[in-house]
Each structure stands twice: as structure tokens, then as C-alpha cells.
Amino acid sequence: MSYTTDLIKNVSIAGHGGTGKTTLFERLLFAGGVIPKAETVESGKTVGDSSPEEVERKISIHTALAHVERNGKKINLFDTPGSSDFIGDVILSFRASEFAILTVDGRAGVQIETIKLWRNLEGREKPRGIFITKLDDERGDYQNTLDDIREKFKITPVPITIPMGNGAAYQGVINVLNEKAYFVQGDAGGTLEKEGAVPAEYADALAAARERLIEAAAEGDDSLMEKYIDKGSLDAEEMHRGLIEALAEHKFVPAFAGVALKNSGLIPFLDFIADIGPNPKTARDISVGEDGTKTDISIDPDKPMAALVIKTSYDQFSGKLSWIKVIRGKLTADTEAQNVSENKKERIGKIYTCQGKKLEEVREFYAGDVGIISKSATLKTNDTLSDGSGSISFIHLRLPEPVHSVAVNAAAKKDDDKLGEFLVRAAEEDKTFRYQYNTETKETVISGMGELQVNIILDKIKQNQKIEVETHVPHVAYRETITKKAGAEYTHKKQTGGHGQYGKVLLEIAPLPRGENYQFINAIFGGAIPKNYIPGVEKGVLEGMAAGTMAGYPVVDVEVKVVDGKYHPVDSSELAFKLAARNAFREAMRQAAPTLLEPIMNLTVFVEDKYLGDVMSDLSGKRGKIQGQSSVGGGIEEIKAQVPQAELLRYSIDLRSITSGTGSFSVEFDHYAPISGKISEDVIKAAQAFRVQESEE
Ligand SMILES: Nc1nc2c(ncn2[C@@H]2O[C@H](COP(=O)(O)OP(=O)(O)O)[C@@H](O)[C@H]2O)c(=O)[nH]1
Ligand SMILES: [Mg+2]
Structure with missing residues (x-):
């Protein structure tokens, strides 16, 4: 069956791992009559976590899509993964939906991944709501959770459903919109909640929530606001219209409560999405x-x-x-x-x-x-x-850069192609996953958003593809540059029967500002080297640059000037000049006080404040320079630092152990910086060892 635009709603369910997204998704499908029986995440049979890797690990790894029909509307639901390793699938579902629901564990409050997702939604001006879960647990606390949301997101959520009771006394929810109560039916979860009258003890709570909801509706447009100020209330139709408009413009954040495991809080939630949830036409981030x-x-x-x-x-x-x-x-x-x-x-x-x-x-x-x-x-x-008539082209989804890399190669040469094909597919399936063959370090490096994502790919390579692979920490792409001017000449001369080889080149090299890479200047006067041999000279210089002189890393940020030379009318050739230039370049490099450069990354870390000290001291041990630290609110700190890439190769593992898995981070390349002393010596030693090992293979 097909639904026209006005009858469609697209909703992403997102939030920190373990907050109950997949369970909520499963129960919504049950409530909508899509599945006859709801399964638990632990059983490995849910609709949301159905891939072999999800069943095995009992967490969501891919976004799942399903839909229910409610009040004549088709509600497309995306169940997204909570681990930051799979953020790519979350962001793509944000783009595809007009409404995002963030699940918040009623015992733990707003957790780190949820804060990061909130920020992403903020950038998209995406209407969003909150679903507070696990209120059937003794440690669940509805009011505390609302306070935490207020503090961390700097908003006042507007309750659409409010819970009746907590922990073992949890009975269900009250729908503020239609002023009905929805009672849990038994514990097994096989029966849906039942509508009934609101118990008298909740009359005041309902009245207060109702007042807040009417205020939110009045924000919808100016005429409603006037009316509200005038009369102190709005009628049902006005309220309905006001809420639709205010939500589409993200003027309020609806808050839902429920216990999906007991099929509670589902019907009012679906009704709200169907009747009030944003229509696709209101999307702003396409x-x-x-x-x-x-x-x-x-x-x-x-x-x-x-x-x-x-x-x-x-x-x-x-x-x-x-x-x-x-x-x-x-x-x-x-x-x-x-x-x-x-x-x-x-x-x-x-x-x-x-x-x-x-x-x-x-x-x-x-x-x-x-x-x-x-x-x-x-x-x-x-x-x-x-359809071929227009020429519009959608802008690609913006995703964060990978933070964790591993070098892989097939143990058997015959598996190279198969591995390559698999990596192409894996990178297409998850756009945050990348692979690249590094010609410099001669390794295939796979990168993702964390160790978990990379390990799942490695498991698939071994188990599904049956390819045996070797892995190691990737090599850092060091560079070499010079710190002063120098000049050198070299004459390439060979007499081997018949034709000889002759070419003489005099070069001057000078440092360029960081990032300018290379400049070649032909400063020859009066034909000391004929024009047709100059390309040969440049080729020689480029070969010399690619090879480096200290540890085999390419030379960058140098100006190379050919100032003089000599040729022979019979024995000169492009090859002779190339060899002369290459040697002259190498000689000049030696005298120009060369130094190695290492990549420096911009690092952003989110941690709970109790781990702040440990994370900071770890970073200083990693030669990091702290650039700033600020509180995100609610006990979560953001640290910005510049850290050498060489120190961050296993940072996803280090941070996890420092913060018991709660910290998260992002990195991006910023610049190259010189290294010296022991650090530089170690790099040179490692490079020599690597080359010896290579030549033995
Ligand atoms: N007590 C209780 N447990 C819940 C509730 N919702 C989910 N869970 C449990 O929380 C765990 C994580 O749930 P899951 O749906 O996989 O969370 P996700 O990672 O956000 O998708 C599972 O063991 C669920 O059974 C709830 O409302 N109450
Ligand atoms: Mg899940």
C-alpha cells in the first residue's frame, strides 16, 4: 500500500546504548500489529537487531527500518545503534526523518552519546522529543530525569505522557493530550496497555501538565498566543493546530515516559506521532x-x-x-x-x-x-x-572522521582481491568505515569510528569471507623537511662503450612555510642545461623527495632551484640529468639540517568529570597540548587538545579503559610538526627495521 506525502511520518529513535531503543521499536511494532509477538533483545529475535553480528553481540550495529500504521498515517521508524562506533547509521537516519526521539534511561539520566546526538540534531534544526525509559526499575526516577534533561539540554521538556508510579508500583502512563490513563496489563508483555479514566490522585499532576501543553501550543503562532493571553486557554482544535506548528518549528520538546518491556506508553506515543508529529514537508536539512x-x-x-x-x-x-x-x-x-x-x-x-x-x-x-x-x-x-528532467543533486551526508585504524593484509597473496572486494562493500555499507592502501608504508589501513566497528569488520573478514589476515598498528606517515638553505652539485658521468652518459646539476634548496609542499624553479641562464633536459632534472628532484634521506619518508615544504649545470652534446640525456639531480638533491638535503615531521591531530574528548584528571594526565603523557576545557553541563566535560598521531593510534582503547567505556572522542588531522631527539631517533630506527624486514620477505 502506498501513502501520500500528507500521511507519512518519519521518526528516528536514537540515544545512548542500552537505553531501550530496540525494545521500544519492537514494542511499537507489536502495538501497531506488525508483529504478533514482541521478542526481547536478549533472545536475539527482535526486528531491530536481526543481523548475525547483532544477534551475537546483543547490541544494535545497523539502523533498522520498519513502519506501523496509526490513525491512517504511515509511521516509518528507524531503530539506530547507540554506540558511537556506528554513528554513521544514526546520522543518516536523522537526515531521513523529520522527528527524532532520544531515549533516556530513567535511572541514569542523559548520557554522553545522547548529548552528542542532541548537538547533531541542533545543527539540523530537527524537531525532537525525549522518551524516558525503565521507570519500572526501582532506581528509575522520572522527576530526576526531567531535571537532568533540563540541565544538560537547557530546555524545559513538555510532558505528553506522565508515569503513574515508579519501580514495582509502576502502573502505566497518563496521556496529557486526551486526558486518559493507560494501564499496564500484566507483566509478561504479551498484552497491550488498556485505556481508562485517570485515577483521582493524578488529577493535579495532569492539570499542571495540561497547562504546560497549552502554553506550548500557544507558541505555535501569533494568533493562538493572542487568544491564549486573552482567554487563558485554547480549545481542542486550536491546541492541536498549535502543537503541530510549534513542534515542526522545534519550539518545544515533548517528553514521553513508558516501559516498553511492559507495553506501556506506546499508544499515546504513536497517537502523538500520527496526529502531531512533523510532516515530511517541514524537513529543513535537505x-x-x-x-x-x-x-x-x-x-x-x-x-x-x-x-x-x-x-x-x-x-x-x-x-x-x-x-x-x-x-x-x-x-x-x-x-x-x-x-x-x-x-x-x-x-x-x-x-x-x-x-x-x-x-x-x-x-x-x-x-x-x-x-x-x-x-x-x-x-x-x-x-x-x-526522472531525468531536472538536474538537482543532493549534498552528501556529512559524517565525522574515523578515529581508529588498523593495518591489515591477507596472509595469502591469493586472497588479496577477495579482501579488496569485501572492503569496497563494507565501506559502502557504512560510510564512516574507510580503507586505503598506503603506498608509502605499503599497507592497507582500515579505519572506523572505534575499535568495535573495526573488530566487527575484521570478524566478518575472518568468519564470513574465510580470509586469514594479519593485523598491526598502522605506521604513522612521517615527513621530512629542511631547516636551512643549502646547495650542492653532482655530475653523473658514465662511459660504457658506445654512448656515454653525462649531466651536471647544481641545486639550491630552501625551506618553505609548512604545508606549501614543493616549488621547483628553473633559474638556469644561458643554456647551461638545455630546456629539454629540465623535465629530467625535475623528475630526479621528485624522486629524491619521495625517497627522503633520513628514514624513507617523503620530503615536503622545500623550494628547489636549479641554478647551474653542464651538458655534453652527444652523451647527455634526460636520464643522465635525472640521476644527477637526484644525487645533487640528496647531497643538498644532507647540508640543509633535515628534520622529521610528525602529524599532529586535533582531539576532542567528552568525559564525565570524575575522569577529567586521569584523561588530562594521560594526554600530557602523550605529548598532548591542552587547548581548552569546558563543561557541557550535567557533569560532562569537553577537552580540546593537540596530540601527535603517533600517540593516538590506540586511543580508543586507552580512553575506554580510563573511563570505563563512558568517554568518547573525535580526531582530525591538523598539521605537521618537527620532532627531534629520542623520538626522532626511534622513528628512524623503526623505519630501518621495517625496511630490513621488507627486504627479507
Ligand atoms: N526494566 C526495563 N528494562 C528495559 C526497558 N527497556 C529496555 N530494557 C532493557 O534494557 C536493555 C537494553 O535494551 P535495548 O532495547 O537493547 O537498548 P538499546 O541499546 O537502546 O537498543 C535490555 O536488556 C532491555 O530488556 C524498560 O523499559 N524497563
Ligand atoms: Mg538497540
Whole structure:
């Protein structure tokens, strides 16, 4: 069945790991009649955690998509992973939805990953709500959790559902919107909550919450606000309209409470999304552009078809699946379309909605909906699909840079190609995962958002692909540069029967500012070296630069000037000048006080304040320079530092052990800086050892 734009809602469920997202997702599908029985995460049979790696580890690794119908609306739900290792799948689902629900554990309050996700949503101006979970636990505390949310997010959440009781006394929730109570039916979780009258003891709490909700609705537009100030209230229709408008503009943050494990708090939640939740047309973070331009566009069913590939996954049975969000017009099965990004025709065959892994064929998708194209020939994540009439191209999703890398190589040469193919696919499935063959250090380096993500890929290589691999900590890409001017000459001369070889080159080299890499200047006067041999000279210089002189790392940030030379009318050749230049360069380098450079990274760490001291002293032991430290609120600190990459190769492991797994970080390359003394000597020694080992192989 197909739903028109006005009948579609897209909701991401996100938040710190273990807060109850997958359980909530499962129970919403049960409440919506999609599955006859809800399973637990521990059983490994939930709709959300269905891949072999999720079943094995009992955590979410990939975003799952399913939908329920409620009040005539199709609600697409994304169950996202909580670990920062899989942030890529969370961010892609944020882009694909107009409403994000952050789950907050009612015992632990707002945790680090949730704060980071909140910031991401802030940047997207995305309407969002909060779902407080686990209130059936003795340690659950609704009021404390609300206070914590207020403090950490600097907002006052507006309760839509409020819990009745806590811990063992938990009975259910009250829906502030329709002023009804929803009671838990038994503990087993096989029955849905039941609607009833609000117990008298909650009358005051309800009245207060109702007042706050009406205020939130009055924010919807000016006329409602006037009316509210005038009359002190709004009627049901006004309230409804006001809430829709205020939420679409993120003027308030609705807060829900519930215990998914007891099927509690689900019906009011689904009703709210169906009736009040933002419509796709209100999305603000869809942009098109090319060559640096960027324009925001809105979802519009009345324009020619355009769709965006939000994700690619590979299913054991169904093969390659391209997840599509239709932005304009409608996407129809069995049609011709254009892959704008690849500039190729794409034949659209069958299209599907999905309930987790289960695909259901449909005829068409309207703008705003999310669905799946199977076995597409050309589609990749981030590609734009159109009917060929327009030339819009969607801007790629912005993702954080990988923070953890491991070098891998196949134990047997014959597996090289197979490993390569697997890595291509893995990088397409998760855009935060990268691989690169480093020609300098001659290793394939795979990188991801943390050790967990990288280890899961390594497991798949070994277990599914049956490729034996060796892994090690990647080599750092050091560089070499000079610290003063120098000059040198070299004559390449050889007489071996027949033709001889002759070329003489005199070079001057000088340091360039950091990051300028290389400049070649031909300063020859009067034809000491004929013009046609100059390219040979430059080739020789470039070879010399690539080889380095200290430890085999490339030379950067030098100006090379050819000032003089000599040639022979018969024996000179490009090759002779290349060899002369290469040797002259090496000689000049020796006299120019060369030094090694190491990459310095910008590091941002989030930690609970109790770990602040340990993290700081660890960073100073890692030669880090602290650049700033600030409180994010609620006991969470953000540290900014510059740290040599060589010290950060295993930082995801180190930080995890310092902070008992609660800390998280991001890194990006900033600049190269000189190293000297023991550190430099060690790098040179390691490089020599590496080369000896290589030549023995
Ligand atoms: N007591 C209680 N446990 C819950 C509730 N929701 C989820 N859980 C449990 O919390 C654990 C983590 O849940 P899961 O849904 O995997 O969290 P996710 O990582 O956010 O997807 C599981 O053991 C769930 O059974 C709840 O409302 N109450
Ligand atoms: Mg989960």
C-alpha cells in the first residue's frame, strides 16, 4: 500500500546504548500489529537487531527500518545503534526523518552519546522529543530525569505522557493530550496497555501538565498566543493546530515516559506521532548543490521525481538493497530513471517497504516516504535519482572522521582481491568505515569510528569471507623537511662503450612555510642545461623527495632551484640529468639540517568529570597540548587538545579503559610538526627495521 506525502511520518529513535531503543521499536511494532509477538533483545529475535553480528553481540550495529500504521498515517521508524562506533547509521537516519526521539534511561539520566546526538540534531534544526525509559526499575526516577534533561539540554521538556508510579508500583502512563490513563496489563508483555479514566490522585499532576501543553501550543503562532493571553486557554482544535506548528518549528520538546518491556506508553506515543508529529514537508536539512553552492529544498510531491539514496545494505537473501528517501514527486516500480550522480540510466525494477529484514513489494512511493530498491545496477549511498528532467543533486551526508585504524593484509597473496572486494562493500555499507592502501608504508589501513566497528569488520573478514589476515598498528606517515638553505652539485658521468652518459646539476634548496609542499624553479641562464633536459632534472628532484634521506619518508615544504649545470652534446640525456639531480638533491638535503615531521591531530574528548584528571594526565603523557576545557553541563566535560598521531593510534582503547567505556572522542588531522631527539631517533630506527624486514620477505 502506498501513502501520500500528507500521511507519512518519519521518526528516528536514537540515544545512548542500552537505553531501550530496540525494545521500544519492537514494542511499537507489536502495538501497531506488525508483529504478533514482541521478542526481547536478549533472545536475539527482535526486528531491530536481526543481523548475525547483532544477534551475537546483543547490541544494535545497523539502523533498522520498519513502519506501523496509526490513525491512517504511515509511521516509518528507524531503530539506530547507540554506540558511537556506528554513528554513521544514526546520522543518516536523522537526515531521513523529520522527528527524532532520544531515549533516556530513567535511572541514569542523559548520557554522553545522547548529548552528542542532541548537538547533531541542533545543527539540523530537527524537531525532537525525549522518551524516558525503565521507570519500572526501582532506581528509575522520572522527576530526576526531567531535571537532568533540563540541565544538560537547557530546555524545559513538555510532558505528553506522565508515569503513574515508579519501580514495582509502576502502573502505566497518563496521556496529557486526551486526558486518559493507560494501564499496564500484566507483566509478561504479551498484552497491550488498556485505556481508562485517570485515577483521582493524578488529577493535579495532569492539570499542571495540561497547562504546560497549552502554553506550548500557544507558541505555535501569533494568533493562538493572542487568544491564549486573552482567554487563558485554547480549545481542542486550536491546541492541536498549535502543537503541530510549534513542534515542526522545534519550539518545544515533548517528553514521553513508558516501559516498553511492559507495553506501556506506546499508544499515546504513536497517537502523538500520527496526529502531531512533523510532516515530511517541514524537513529543513535537505540540500542540493554542486561546486560549493548549497540550497535547501523542501519535500514536494508536486515536482518531478527526485530521490536520495540514504543507505546501502547487503542482505544474505535479497542481495544489494538501496534505501531511498523520495524527496520530490513519486517513485514508481518498473520505470526508467536517471542516476544523476553517476550520469547513468537506472532501471527501477521492484520497490519495497520493509519491516526489518522482511520486504513487501509496493507500486510506488510518494515524496517523503522511505523505501527500498533491490539489486540496483548503479546506485550508491548519497546518489541522486531523478526522472531525468531536472538536474538537482543532493549534498552528501556529512559524517565525522574515523578515529581508529588498523593495518591489515591477507596472509595469502591469493586472497588479496577477495579482501579488496569485501572492503569496497563494507565501506559502502557504512560510510564512516574507510580503507586505503598506503603506498608509502605499503599497507592497507582500515579505519572506523572505534575499535568495535573495526573488530566487527575484521570478524566478518575472518568468519564470513574465510580470509586469514594479519593485523598491526598502522605506521604513522612521517615527513621530512629542511631547516636551512643549502646547495650542492653532482655530475653523473658514465662511459660504457658506445654512448656515454653525462649531466651536471647544481641545486639550491630552501625551506618553505609548512604545508606549501614543493616549488621547483628553473633559474638556469644561458643554456647551461638545455630546456629539454629540465623535465629530467625535475623528475630526479621528485624522486629524491619521495625517497627522503633520513628514514624513507617523503620530503615536503622545500623550494628547489636549479641554478647551474653542464651538458655534453652527444652523451647527455634526460636520464643522465635525472640521476644527477637526484644525487645533487640528496647531497643538498644532507647540508640543509633535515628534520622529521610528525602529524599532529586535533582531539576532542567528552568525559564525565570524575575522569577529567586521569584523561588530562594521560594526554600530557602523550605529548598532548591542552587547548581548552569546558563543561557541557550535567557533569560532562569537553577537552580540546593537540596530540601527535603517533600517540593516538590506540586511543580508543586507552580512553575506554580510563573511563570505563563512558568517554568518547573525535580526531582530525591538523598539521605537521618537527620532532627531534629520542623520538626522532626511534622513528628512524623503526623505519630501518621495517625496511630490513621488507627486504627479507
Ligand atoms: N526494566 C526495563 N528494562 C528495559 C526497558 N527497556 C529496555 N530494557 C532493557 O534494557 C536493555 C537494553 O535494551 P535495548 O532495547 O537493547 O537498548 P538499546 O541499546 O537502546 O537498543 C535490555 O536488556 C532491555 O530488556 C524498560 O523499559 N524497563
Ligand atoms: Mg538497540
